Amino acid sequence: MMGTAGVIVSFESVGLRYGTGAEILRDLDFKLVAGGLYFLTGPSGAGKTSLLKLLYLAQRPTRGRISLFGQPLDEVDRNALPGLRRRIGIVYQDFRLIDHLSAFDNVALPLRIAGHAEDDIETATNEMLGWVGLSDRAGARPPTLSGGEQQRVAIARAVIGRPDLLVADEPTGNVDAEMARRLMHLFGALNRLGTTVVIATHDIGLIGETPGATLIRLEKGGIVDPTGGLAHPPVRRGENA
Numbered sequence: 387m388m389g390t391a392g393v394i395v396s397f398e399s400v401g402l403r404y405g406t407g408a409e410i411l412r413d414l415d416f417k418l419v420a421g422g423l424y425f426l427t428g429p430s431g432a433g434k435t436s437l438l439k440l441l442y443l444a445q446r447p448t449r450g451r452i453s454l455f456g457q458p459l460d461e462v463d464r465n466a467l468p469g470l471r472r473r474i475g476i477v478y479q480d481f482r483l484i485d486h487l488s489a490f491d492n493v494a495l496p497l498r499i500a501g502h503a504e505d506d507i508e509t510a511t512n513e514m515l516g517w518v519g520l521s522d523r524a525g526a527r528p529p530t531l532s533g534g535e536q537q538r539v540a541i542a543r544a545v546i547g548r549p550d551l552l553v554a555d556e557p558t559g560n561v562d563a564e565m566a567r568r569l570m571h572l573f574g575a576l577n578r579l580g581t582t583v584v585i586a587t588h589d590i591g592l593i594g595e596t597p598g599a600t601l602i603r604l605e606k607g608g609i610v611d612p613t614g615g616l617a618h619p620p621v622r623r624g625e626n627a
């Protein structure tokens with residue numbers, strides 16, 4: 387059996403209900419391995435976005451226990467939560483860009499918050515904008531960008547700080563197949579640098595083109611694990627299982 391070494395996320399008997407409604411997530415028991423690449427799939431309404439919200443600390447479970455970066459969240463001091471959140475890059479389904487900042491300044495934001503030197507910020511931000519094909523839109527504000535362009539700004543902002551955990555909700559939902567492939571390369575490159583990546587998507591093609599990823603399938607609020615990848619995660623090099 388796998389111990390806790392190399393585990394970045396653990397869910398134990400987790401359930402979630404909104405208000406007094408029925409549980410929309412139930413009996414979630416799984417571990418994510420540090421450095422892993424995970425796709426979360428399932429029909430509309432299965433609870434994918436809700437599961438991601440638990441992961442990026444926007445929602446607390448109504449039952450069970452979640453541990454993140456080795457820390458049980460129910461024991462973490464409130465003051466420590468912002469520190470944990472800074473280790474997570476998030477691509478929201480609705481982007482959540484800051485409308486009065488340029489694309490450049492939206493992407494640069496995590497580096498500014500982390501206190502990097504302005505020269506370094508400029509180089510890294512320009513490089514990232516180039517990768518997502520938005521060099522010529524650096525000065526544009528989000529309301530003047532197309533949906534696909536906004537999505538790419540959101541992705542660039544989420545990955546630029548090399549987070550320990552990247553959580554992306556339908557990150558290729560608004561771009562064409564070629565751009566989706568390019569963005570997947572970006573997630574793959576980040577993953578190879580050590581970031582654990584969790585992507586919710588309906589895009590079966592994207593999943594098929596990504597070898598080495600583990601599929602997490604949600605149905606009616608519960609996980610089905612057809613490949614056994616969650617119950618028996620692959621042992622990665624350098625890791626004592």
Ligand SMILES: Nc1ncnc2c1ncn2[C@@H]1O[C@H](COP(=O)(O)OP(=O)(O)OP(=O)(O)O)[C@@H](O)[C@H]1O
Pocket residue numbers: 404410428429430431432433434435436437
């Ligand atoms: N804030 C909320 N309050 C009440 N119910 C909610 C809330 N957010 C989601 N739900 C309900 O929880 C269930 C799961 O929703 P969720 O958005 O997590 O599904 P999803 O798998 O991400 O769907 P989609 O693929 O359509 O985005 C749905 O029945 C939804 O109506």
